[in-house]
Amino acid sequence: MLLTNCPLCETEISKSAFSCPKCGHPLRKPERTVLGKFVKYLFIAFNFIMLAIFLVIFFDFFQETEGHEKIGEKAIFMGLGLYISAMIVMTWVPISIILGILTFLTRAKKQ
Numbered sequence: 001m002l003l004t005n006c007p008l009c010e011t012e013i014s015k016s017a018f019s020c021p022k023c024g025h026p027l028r029k030p031e032r033t034v035l036g037k038f039v040k041y042l043f044i045a046f047n048f049i050m051l052a053i054f055l056v057i058f059f060d061f062f063q064e065t066e067g068h069e070k071i072g073e074k075a076i077f078m079g080l081g082l083y084i085s086a087m088i089v090m091t092w093v094p095i096s097i098i099l100g101i102l103t104f105l106t107r108a109k110k111q
Contacts, residue, residue, distance in 0.1 A: 029108070036106035043099040050092040058085045 003012050006020040006027070019026045032040065058081060 032106065032108045036103075036108065039099065039102045039106050043096070043103045046099060047092075047096055050088065050096070054085060054088050054092070057081065057088065 002015040004015050005011065006013055006023060006025055008025040009020060009023040011020060011022045013020055013022075013027070017027055018030060060081075
């Protein structure tokens with residue numbers, strides 16, 4: 001077993017220790033596993049992509065309503081845009097919650 005000294009209290013400790021058992025000084029930071037990193041970046045990428053899709057569709061439908069003269073056509077376009085936006089949000093929220101929980105469960109832990 002490889003031993004080293006704590007930089008704070010000079011106690012001899014294992015090189016694989018995350019913190020000194022005597023003074024509690026942190027020695028190294030725990031790292032995520034490969035699966036943990038994948039889930040974390042998937043969570044971030046999914047949320048950015050969904051935000052971009054939501055904004056493009058939401059603003060695109062409101063811009064299309066400006067060219068129509070009739071109130072009925074504007075209402076149809078606005079209703080359709082709000083419906084699609086609502087469907088995206090209803091998909092976005094549950095999947096984001098699931099990925100967030102998986103990100104939390106695969107975080108780096110001290111052993």
